[in-house]
Structure formats: structure tokens, C-alpha cells
Amino acid sequence: MLVSSKNNFIEGLKQTTTARIGIGRAGFRYTTNAQLKFKEDLACARDSVRRDVPENLIQELDLLSLASRAKDRKTYLMSTSEGRFLNEESVARLSSQENSGIDVQIITSDGLSSEAFERNVPQILPILLERLKSEGLRVGPALFVRRARVALMDHVGEILKPKASIILLGERPGLGISDSLSGYFEYAPCFTRVESDRNVLSNIHGKGIPPTEAALMLAEALIKILSLKKSGMTVRFDFA
């Protein structure tokens, strides 16, 4: 009786996570199923990192397509600083955009998971835009920046001078989840900003924070930092 309820408890716990717990063993090795699942997840993770977001999706979402200084995936992975700046062509393109009186600038990127972008951004973007506009906020042209890092929002901030900025980008894939997205946001983005000036809502995916829910949470968070005129560690968000 005790053993059975203990097993039920562990089975219940296993249902709550994609982490590899209680996967069993066959002698000294993993079971064949566990081994195959590991290989499958690893392949998914690699695909997410290496694959590019299709251009037609970017057009469908009406995003202005830009790129970071990382000229390819390998550079992006090996040299993290390259992802923090727009390349020259993108700077020129962005500078030609209307940039007066932008309250919120939305940036999206594949980051470390193109799958995260493809699965979540199409759901988040319309709701986020609508919610921000319903508050009377002026939202800048929504951007897609290939191979961006979080700090790229500061470079965009220097050009468009928005009051607040948000970047939605794919997280580093794990072995259970390869489509997790994060939303980093910041008040008055510029080059003098540091990590502690930013806030983040992470774990946005089907098994974590659902994208539609995240869109509304992020919209409320942006409204909050605009009213407080600050962001980062001094602002508390419980996302409740």
C-alpha cells in the first residue's frame, strides 16, 4: 500500500516536468527508450539552435527584418558580443524609420532557438500590440533581428530612443524543452544600461507560461515600468 502510494506520488511528480527523473536503468546503462529519447531531444535542441527562422514568417508578421553583427550562426555562438549590435546595413535601415515619441519598442529575435520564435511570437505579438495600443501607447515598428543577444535592445534604443523596449528571443534549448522564449524589457534603453536595469519573463512556451498569457503579462509589465519610469532590480514583478 505504502509502496504503491509512493509510486503514484513519483508518477505524479514526473508528470509535472520534462526533466529526466525516474527514467530507470537496465543493468549499468540507461534503458533503450531513455537512450532514444535523449538522442531525439538532443537532435531537437540542435535543430532549434542551428535552424533559421523562415523569411516568409517574418513577412507574415509584418516585422522589419534586420540582423546583428554576427554574420552567421557559428559566429553568433562563438562570439557573444557580436549579437549585441546591429550590423551596418540594419543601422542604416532603422535610422530611416520614423522615431519620434515612441513609447514602446518591440524587438523579436530567433536568439538561441528559432523554434521558440516560430511557436510563440505569432501568438504573443498581436495581443501585446493590441494591449499596449489600448492604453494609448505609441509602439514603434516591430523588428525582427536575426541572431540577436539581449543587449541588442540598447543599440536599438540608441537609434529609436523609445521610452521602453522589449526583446522577445529564443532561450537556449534544454533536453526537455526546445521552444522556450524569454521577454526582456527595460526602461530608457541605451548603451549605459547594465544587466540589473532589465527585467525578464522567461519560460514562455506551451508547457510553461502560455504565450497568450505571457503577452498580457508583458504588456502589464511594460505599462508598469513606463508609469514608474524605471526598470530592473528596483522594480518588483510577481507576474500575478
Place this chain on the structure above:
Amino acid sequence: MISYGIDIGTTTLRAIAVNIHINSLGERSFQVIGKPLCIFTPYTKERDLDEERITEELEAWITQEKIPTPDIGTLLFTGEAQRAQNATTFGQFLSSRWQGLLSAQLNPEMESRIAALGSGARELSQKHLGKPIIHIDIGGGTSNFALLENGEILDTACLDIGCRKWIFNDNAISYLTHQGKYIASLAEGKQPEQLAKVAVDLLIAYCQGKTDRLGSLEVVPWKSQKRRGEFPILSISGGVAECEGEETTARFGDIGPYVYRELKRRDAHIVFSREQGKATALGVSTFGFHFSGKSIHCDRDFPAQLRNVRLLSETEIRESAALPEVFALTASIQTTTAEEIEAYAIKMRQRIPAGKWVLFLFQGNIAKSFGYYFSKKSGERAKILALDEVRLETRSTNLQTMDMTYAKDTDRYLVVLKSLHLF
């Protein structure tokens, strides 16, 4: 924890206070505080509950027995009392007077279940494995039936037969209800013992599945006909079970003692339970959970505090012709896809009339999305507060209410679920 059990029935009002100890293993023990209260249920001339007298009696009992304020407890309206016009408002008043009390008007099925569990019929059934046991709680206005086997309640029913449907004065009889008149018409005469004989005949025949003489006395019928052809063991509770030694109607003014003697005369295996007051309090209690939704959608003018709001299921929403002005709803939707949440929100918006105030409780993380889609289209609609990550982990029945308070300093909504919990 101090728990009050207050049972306002057709004839009697019973109250008991118990100190409940629950150890870390979840084992419970009970200790009764002071003497339980048992009085005739006071009514006004209009057959409403006499609120002033009931409150006075309860307050006097609490003072006299030095009973501490309750942490939890149950206020039950049963039989005719639950049909009194002021039962709901009076229940709300008492549960605000003693916070923590769950006020409930029991439907006949619940009444049957609670009586069966509280009177010890379940334990009796566990002793007689494989044999059907029928428990009858014979009250002043109604008789509640429960069919048990191997400790499980399989079915319930209710008849409009009780001991206080007549008033006897110097051999003259006056009828309090139409049902009383009908029962009297089946009797050989109008004497209490003759009425008691008919009442017992009808009760026992009903246990055997015979309904031909019942007329309109059947309030809630048996749901199935399983095994009621054979004569089972009977377990009796209610005022009748406590009538041992009562010779006439003088003390109670009803036919309880005669029904008791009539039952004793029958050639049947009958067990009487004499601890109904205590059993009710111990068998039923409130069960509270405190939650704060992880994600919230709140309409601007939604109240910051709600008390004793009824908790409904989606089925009840679908089937109820008249929904309460304010209620909570446990939403079954589990999905996180935008399309399904939107479809669900639209369905709910159509189903719940404008002007209602609804507290939605979701298990998944979808409250904001739901609120967004619910309020997206302009026009008249219900006002809502949606909370998610709320898990209602209770073994209790579907009779539940809840309190909600907005804690401004922490920007959290605290929710206390109060439900009848059958030990």
C-alpha cells in the same frame, strides 16, 4: 481548531462545539466542548425562521458553555427549515456573525448522505459486509434514505414523511401540511399511534421499493432499483431514534415516540442511532484552502471582498435557469492554446447573462488570456475576476462556497474555499 456544528431542522435546532485535533499524520480526534444545545426550532407566525430568537439562543449557549470563537464550522438548514424564505439571508447573517461558519441549505441528497455518515450507518455497513443497509433519518418534516453496502453509499432518496406534520390537542388533530392530511387519510383513525403505523408502513414499504401508496410524498426518488426487493437491515437516526422512554406526544407534541415504538414492534433488524447532534457536527465540517492566483484578470469595478459566494460547476451553469447574482465557477478548461481559450471565453460570455459578477477559478495558467478574450468584444457582459493556478484538492461534495479578499498591500487575492467535508 474549534468547530461549530449547527443544524437547524424542521423541528429541532441542534448545536455542538468540538475541539478538533489533527496531527501531522492527518489523524483526527474530537473533544466536545460543553453541553450541546437542542431546542425546538423557533419560527415566526409566517413560518419563517425566527432570526432574533435563534441568535439569542445560540449566543446564550455559547456564553453559558464558555465556548471559544469557531475557526471553522457548519450551519446547516435541513428539512422544512431550508425551505423557509429567510433561510439564505439568515445563513449569511450567522456566517458573518461567526466567521468561518459555512452556511448551507442542504438538498435532500446531501441531507441523506450526511445523516448516513454522521449517524454511524457507514460503520454498521462495514460490519455487515455484503448486506444492504438502509439508513433512514426521520425528522420532523422529511425522511431521508440512504442505501449502503460495504461502507459505500450507493443511492439516496427522500420522502415527505415526518413526525411533526400534525398538532394534537386533547385528542383533536390539526394538520400543518397537505402531506400530513394525506398520510392521515391512509390511517384507520386520527390517533397518533394510527398515524405512526401508516408512516412506518410507508417508510418500510419504500425500503422494499414499493411506491404505490405514496401519492406525492416522494420528494426525491431512488435513482436505481438495486436490491431493494429484499428486506435490508435498517439504521434509524433523527428525533425518532431518541424517543426511547417517551410515552406520549406530550413532550415533543409530535408522533416521534409512537413511530419509535412502531418500529420496535416490527420484525426487522433495526439499529437506532442516538447521537445525531454530535454526529452531524463531526460528520460535516468546513475545509479551507487559501490561494492566490498566479495570474489574474480583474474587471475594474469588481468588489475587493466577497463572502460565502456559491461555487458552481460548468454543468450547474448550463442547467440553472436562474443563476445567483454573484458566484464562483470552477472552470474545467485545461488547454493553453489561444484558439481554445478564446472559444471558451466566448461560450462563457454567451452563457452568463450581463449584470452577474463571476469569480472564475482556473487550474492552468490562463486567467489573463481568458479575461482578455472575455472582455475583448464591447457590449454588455458579466463582470469577472479570473484567478488561475487554483487547485481545488478536496474530497468533499459539490456543495461549496468561498470567500475572496483582495490584499492591497501585497496585491494578492486570497481565496478561502469552504466546503462540506465528509469525514
